[in-house]
Amino acid sequence: MRVQVAIIGAGPSGLLLGQLLHLAGIDAVILENRSREYVLGRIRAGVLEQGAVDLLDRAGVGSRLHAEGLVHHGIELCFESVRHRIDLSELTGGKCVTVYGQTEVTKDLMDARAAAGAKTVYEADAVSVHDFDGDRPKVRYRADGGAHEIECDFIAGCDGFHGVCRKSVPAKAITTYERVYPFGWLGLLADTPPCGDELIYVNHERGFALCSMRSRSRSRYYLQCALDEQIAEWSDQRFWDELRRRLDPAAAEALVTGPSLEKSIAPLRSFVAEPMRFGRLLLAGDAAHIVPPTGAKGLNLAASDVHYLSTALIDHYATGGFAELDAYSAKCLRRIWQAERFSWWMTKLLHCFSDEGAFGRKIQVAELVHLINSRAASTAFAENYVGLPY
Numbered sequence: 001m002r003v004q005v006a007i008i009g010a011g012p013s014g015l016l017l018g019q020l021l022h023l024a025g026i027d028a029v030i031l032e033n034r035s036r037e038y039v040l041g042r043i044r045a046g047v048l049e050q051g052a053v054d055l056l057d058r059a060g061v062g063s064r065l066h067a068e069g070l071v072h073h074g075i076e077l078c079f080e081s082v083r084h085r086i087d088l089s090e091l092t093g094g095k096c097v098t099v100y101g102q103t104e105v106t107k108d109l110m111d112a113r114a115a116a117g118a119k120t121v122y123e124a125d126a127v128s129v130h131d132f133d134g135d136r137p138k139v140r141y142r143a144d145g146g147a148h149e150i151e152c153d154f155i156a157g158c159d160g161f162h163g164v165c166r167k168s169v170p171a172k173a174i175t176t177y178e179r180v181y182p183f184g185w186l187g188l189l190a191d192t193p194p195c196g197d198e199l200i201y202v203n204h205e206r207g208f209a210l211c212s213m214r215s216r217s218r219s220r221y222y223l224q225c226a227l228d229e230q231i232a233e234w235s236d237q238r239f240w241d242e243l244r245r246r247l248d249p250a251a252a253e254a255l256v257t258g259p260s261l262e263k264s265i266a267p268l269r270s271f272v273a274e275p276m277r278f279g280r281l282l283l284a285g286d287a288a289h290i291v292p293p294t295g296a297k298g299l300n301l302a303a304s305d306v307h308y309l310s311t312a313l314i315d316h317y318a319t320g321g322f323a324e325l326d327a328y329s330a331k332c333l334r335r336i337w338q339a340e341r342f343s344w345w346m347t348k349l350l351h352c353f354s355d356e357g358a359f360g361r362k363i364q365v366a367e368l369v370h371l372i373n374s375r376a377a378s379t380a381f382a383e384n385y386v387g388l389p390y
């Protein structure tokens with residue numbers, strides 16, 4: 001089999017890239033090692049920057065997002081048990097974010113791909129990438145009991161943090177930067193109305209909490225927890241009781257509890273791999289970088305990478321030139337490091353760090369007081385939260 005672009009991974013990066021290439025008449029296949037149902041069942045991000053929404057519109061998959069997504073013009077920061085609103089739109093000349101689950105984005109992209117008749121191989125085993133330092137890269141995999149090989153012009157490594165593409169690059173060709181945080185997020189999804197109209201980020205002496213949502217009837221809550229915490233030890237009741245303790249009185253009063261649909265613990269990590277292009281292998285999304293979810297940037301960075309990558313590939317097939325592909329890595333990394341910085345800073349500002357002690361907490365509160373009272377500080381926050389331009 002021969003295609004122009006072989007995409008590894010059917011997460012948001014791979015599916016969105018596949019759709020944009022399809023619309024440009026570029027032939028691509030997607031290889032995914034999990035089943036379609038497994039990919040759709042993963043509960044992950046839910047806040048889209050305007051740039052990601054615009055890109056999904058360009059990909060022709062924005063209609064359900066606009067019908068069902070919740071447009072948010074602000075967020076709330078809670079510390080010392082008092083909530084303070086940051087008016088994102090007022091501070092950024094009208095920009096906003098849209099709450100629409102990653103599972104919904106994934107479903108819309110999968111449906112569009114199926115409607116276009118474009119090929120995705122789910123449950124592809126033992127995917128491996130070869131010869132990307134030459135002109136004729138190859139991808140090999142096993143499926144339906146047989147071994148397969150695809151010859152292509154380019155390989156797009158959209159296979160997430162644990163994928164095969166980044167690991168296939170010779171160690172001397174890649175530099176990685178990493179910070180692992182000494183805590184995780186315990187998340188709970190429930191079919192209950194959210195306790196507020198906007199997201200509430202909570203700095204509390206018992207640990208960070210986040211009140212988020214996926215719709216007007218589906219809530220997503222998070223608690224900072226120890227890394228060795230066992231999910232089995234967290235009954236729904238224990239989760240709701242702990243969340244209520246960390247909220248301000250009005251939010252605690254408004255909290256509607258119910259049985260969890262999903263509960264999981266995610267570690268927090270900052271990670272960047274440089275560069276993102278190795279000959280004819282190009283990394284995008286979590287394959288190249290990870291942010292702690294505090295700033296809601298993971299999915300949005302995947303979208304901006306795909307914007308740059310699709311633009312570069314479309315330019316290459318239109319002109320035969322490599323200028324955009326040569327610039328791909330630097331363009332992505334400039335924006336990625338901005339989002340890495342913001343996500344790290346928000347994580348530092350809002351979580352309990354046991355090694356920082358009482359002094360660290362006083363500094364956090366001082367910074368939060370400045371953030372809500374200084375228009376300059378609020379504006380810097382809002383600009384980053386709604387997303388820096390592509």
Ligand SMILES: Cc1cc2nc3c(=O)[nH]c(=O)nc-3n(C[C@H](O)[C@H](O)[C@H](O)COP(=O)(O)OP(=O)(O)OC[C@H]3O[C@@H](n4cnc5c(N)ncnc54)[C@H](O)[C@@H]3O)c2cc1C
Pocket residue numbers: 008009010011012013014031032033034039043044045046047102124127158159160161162163164266284285286287293295296297298299300302
């Ligand atoms: C547990 C968790 C919770 C998260 N929560 C949030 C959040 O609350 N807010 C936020 O903004 N972001 C969150 N994120 C980050 C966000 O979900 C990611 O940034 C986003 O999914 C990136 O998309 P991607 O397509 O690059 O990678 P992925 O979504 O990871 O997709 C990669 C795909 O490649 C496939 N794959 C892997 N290895 C192979 C292989 N060898 N061969 C073929 N296919 C392969 C995987 O199965 C997967 O489908 C979370 C991430 C995780 C892991």
